[in-house]
Amino acid sequence: MQSPWQPLLLLSATSILTELYPEAASGSPHSCTDVLQLKACLYSAAFRRCRRSGLTAISSAHSTPRPVAETQSYGPEFINQPHQILIPADTALTKVTLKCEALGNPTPTYRWFRNGSLLDLETLSRYSQVGGSLIIDPPDHTSDSGIYQCSASNPFGTILSQEGHVRFTRLGNFSDHSRGTVSVREGQGVVLMCSPPPHTAEVRYGWVLNLFPSYVEEDSRRYISQVTGNLYIAKVQPSDVGAYICLLKDLLTRRRVLSPPTPLTLRNDGEFLYAAAVSPSLLSLPHWNISMKQGRRLVSLCCTVQVIPYLCAGLCV
Template sequence: MVYSLNTWEIFVMISAADIRPIFTQEPQDVIFPLDLSKSEIILNCAASGYPSPHYRWKQNGTDIDFTMSYHYRLDGGNLAISSPRTDQDIGMYQCLATNTLGTILSRKAKLQFAQNFQIRMNTVRIMLFFFFFCFPDLFYAWTFNDNPLYVQEDNRRFVSQETGNLYIAKVEPSDVGNYTCFVTNKEAQRSVQGPPTPLVQRTDGVMGEYEPKIEVRFPETIQAAKDSSVKLECFALGNPVPDISWRRLDGNPLPGKVKYSKSQAILEIPNFQQEDEGFYECIAGNLRGRNLAKGQLIFYAPPEWEQKIQNTYLSIHDNLFWECKASGKPNPLYTWLKNGERLNPEERIQIENGTLVITMLNVSDSGVYQCAAENKYQIIYANAELRVLGKSFIYNQKIQNDILASYGYT
């Protein structure tokens, strides 16, 4: 439909129209490094709307009272936490944006603190195989005899990114020397190195050929998120040096998208999907025999919207029917909110999973509503405004809404 309005009329209509709050920026999870010189954490939040929204915050479901403490302050819509403390500030935060039409509640953001870390080391020396222990963290590398280059992985040598351990399946004379572990913690924004640790090859006896022994195993059960990259580690000691191969135990072939490390010790499944779940097996073999390790990958998916609620304008005494649908594994559970507060069933309000029915509407039903879909991994929100008007206003309101939409004000 085309409306014949001059520029001034359009300007007046847009300027006078109330627009519900819409988030343009929501808070994100934060891991704050304790050993940095920073003395403040900023959780971001911003929303558009007319009139301009004002903001408040919840910590662990409770409103933050900015009048009682200078520890928290508002910077626009952002939450600033000065001199953060682990005992007081850790937890879940949500931003609320409010104007005359109602309130919306943001996603949950988790604040955690990255602890200082040090390397703890132990060594095990055996004539034909060898491994170092390094304190678990994010990224591990090893150097040899002060060489600036990291030890390169091959069929004999493997660095586990799960534990930090360096494994040498069959020690050769060229391996004798000093090894140093480097640990990088990206969240804490620092790296540390362990002390040089010597590898000395024993000469009191010769170990003959023996069957593989798997030293690096992936867990028996792994929860794998949709679209994530899953890595399974498997490395074996043995003489001769074992070969590593992989297979699925459910009769299906390995996904065509799988990737392998140079030594085959890491199987990577990028963009993990439902059809990729199942039992996987690692086979380590040499001339003396073979050894097996297996585990199950279980698919899960945070909620994703299939159907959202839309802004709705109705007359007094009309009935409202809204439905939202989300996919996810496990299946999401639904809750409804009005102006940031949970909506409970009553005589006129019926709630069943993703459906909301309000009969015999009155003006007090107007507001900003949210359908929340949640499983154990995440919660997501779909937002919409309900405006209950006298019948004479409905037609004009629909015209106004169409015009606002054409200018990007939805």
């Protein structure tokens, strides 16, 4: 027995299809099964592929749609493109996959480029291609770093993907050797050396006082060089006494390494010293510090000076 809502559903769906696909409305009346199948195709995620398939028309002689088959030729369209891949140097990663996949009729063929040069996969034993994706097994930080792009081609066109960066980040550990005590008279300036480990990663320097995460805050007396990592303290006060730890943070992987502590103490073998009329001495050359804020590019120029041996400070303008 026919449900009372079926005629209404059939009429509504058929009117929509007539507007979208005039060719689908020709011929004999369609069954409810035909309309529902075509409607499901139209509202599916594969809408464009449905239009190119045999479901763009309904057979009036049968209650089932035509077999799904690509009948319309078209150029490549990406559905997967390469992205940035970060590989820590101390990881056990043995394989890297750069994805590339495109639709097209005829089926597209793929080529890969590194830093703008075509990769000859037949001569690269560690490189292979599965579908359109590129596999590097194993990756090598000396030769595989770079910018990768894939192209997809068929007789109706060629498209080039977005850039996918493969980067190897290396951030070593500090030496385990203990650091000597730095003694200074009250009122003097002092420089605490970071002596960072070898690294290729983009890092941010910081300092911890006594216990993590009690960070040293930069102010008018304290300055941390983002070039050397050194900490400059002007006019040392009793509150500055403690154990100082240099910290490096990899901005990409978020990995952090800490130095052994450097004790800072006050000397008691002399009176409080005041700054004398001594010409300033340049401790670090000016360097650029570039940042982004609300879509604007902010540029500051920093340098560090010391009025030997009493005062050191950093200045950014």
